[in-house]
Amino acid sequence: MSWLRALVLALPVVCTPSLAHADIAAAQRQVEAQQLDAAETTLIAHLAAQPDDREAQFLLARVRAWQGRPEQALPLYERLLQQEPDNADYLFGQGQALLWAGRPQTALVSLERAATLAPDYTEVKQVIQQARAALTSPVTGTTPVTAAPAQRRHELELSTRQDWLDSGFDNWRSQRLDYTSTQPEGLGWYGALLREQRFGEWDEGVEAGAVIPLATNWTLQPEVGFQPSSYFLPKWHADLRLQRRLPAGFLGAASVRRTEYDSTRVDRLALSGERYWGAWRAGYTLNITDVANAGTPVGHDLALDYFYNGLSYAGLRLTVGEEESVEEQRVITSDVHAISLQGRHWFARRWALGWEIGHHRQGDYYTRRWLQIGLRHAF
Template identity: 45%
Template sequence: MTLRTAVRLSMLVLAATAGAAHAQTVAQAQALVDVRDYAAATRVLEQRLQIAPDDADATFLLARTHAWNGEPARALPLYERLLAREPDNADFLLGYGQALTWAGRQAEAIDVLTRAQRLAPTYADIGTALAQARAAQAPAAAPDPLMPSPTDAPRPAVVQTVERRRTVSFSARHDWLDGAYDDWTGVRLDASRTQRGALGGYAALTGDRRFALDDAGIEAGLLVPMGETWLLQPEVGVVPDADFLPRYYADLRVQHTFTHGWIGSASLRTSDYPDTRVDRLAVSVERYWSAWRAAYTFNLTRLRDTHSPGHDVRLARAYGDGSEVGVQLVFGREAAIVESGVVASDVSGALLFGRHVFAQRWSWLWNVGVIDQGDLYTRRGIGIGLERRF
């Protein structure tokens, strides 16, 4: 055997040994990740990278491990290192976009995931991640900007993030009614806590004045994750000594996140008013793409053995880091509150709503619109709120 041949064989043996060590290390770390022992997986991968800092597989798995362990900020520089070498790698872009979302940087995540979707349009996980990034820009349990009816309006889709998010908001609205009706006013104090994969919750204190009467109540709900794509959302509300609002209501909502940015949900609600009971079935579909969000909700309301169909259509566009502006159209029939009680009424309306982030954790909420409640009254309303994230 010549010296050249011996050297070549030695190099082949060393390469094979290194490759086997790499494969064994990554496989060992993956096994630890599979049982959610993220701390042990991190130690194994960091030891590997001390020996082989350019090991892309180990770097990629370590980045995902940090993100899954609720530490997306530690994952971001690892993804940036990987993308510096392979800027068009769809897997790296997907992981980077998810980590940005979970770190609360939704606007950047949307840009990254939109680029990934252009590179790999059939990659279903990218569409799902883009939907999550878009939905994460909205508060998890905030009230609708201007509700067509006081308690039965459909809620936007909810997507929980790995980052633990707490929010507190205060909002007020004023409605001018035509005819002989006095103006309506209302205030809300909302608080919520959400985190991906963990039980979340929210609550609100409400106060409304109508027909020279005052109703004050409390609302509370839970966000119960069921796997990666299902979410259960039970909610209840109570108004002691109610004069016009429901004395209580109970709502059960289930939501599923599909691929390619689609989210579907259905809910059942029963509301016990002082003079009657109102039941409602709502089925919603929502789509997120790039900076846009579109949603449609079909409502079927039962009041005194009559069934009234209603429709809610929304289109919104995100801008900046978490800001959004949109339009909402409502039409059909619904349960309407009048001084004598609750009646079925035609409804049609157009509303503008928005959220403007003016500081890292502060946002303005606003709304303005007109709702025609059939032959009963026309309601022109404006609302404003202030939200703080913690």
């Protein structure tokens, strides 16, 4: 009977792997049936018996994130990554949970590492685009139906700018206080207080706008601005932009804008396209402007941005064509050539430095050079 006793002792060892597999298979079926609470219960019971089962830990982390509790998923991802720091799936899951928890900058650290380890991981690239867009556009890429929306993010930026002009024109100065509130897949809004000095006069004004998700991949962005006692700035402007997210990292948009000055009215149609790939973004905008009693200038704007260390970026801007400008309460149209470098560097989790330098030639009227510095705080 010794053989029978040996068989009885061996049965738990033989059966445990198959039972463990059965538990995980059952949890996966419950996930597919959208029974997330039941899947969580199954996995918790399984891990009570086998706490080191990484497959079960990984599935439980995803289930908790899908339930709208990404913060509870993060300790599981941290434990998994301590054991396998180069696992692209774990890094992807951690990055996605961080994004849904409203921490896009931190999410990009994990996501970009996953992209380095697995360059062909398509889902990682998609979520990287979502995280980069989270600070600038409330509507990002497609999120699983079971995922909870990320927390709302607010930002304030105080900036100052100095422009140096030649040809006998006085230099310009300006200050801005900008506020933005964004949430992936949700409504966003922004506003600004501004004051500018030109020709020895100061103008002050306000701006406000919103980004409204209409449907999957579509957003509408209205914006208005008002200067109560304008000298060189417009009395008011109104802008309406319609944007469509396209496959393969492309984005298209069209906007119409009316700007009202004391002496004239300016209408503009802007057609733009963008492409995101890897750590890069490229954009082109065609501006067709109708200046009342002064012709129809056409301009072209080009942009190229490189993202690094999460949401930090450096970019190049080029402008050629014709453009309207206000000189001593008079709107003029002239050839324009401009180039600028700009960027935003996040030196801490919630603090960033914005900067821009540029050179602008306004036909034969003047050449303008500028420097802008801003301090941004996220909360």
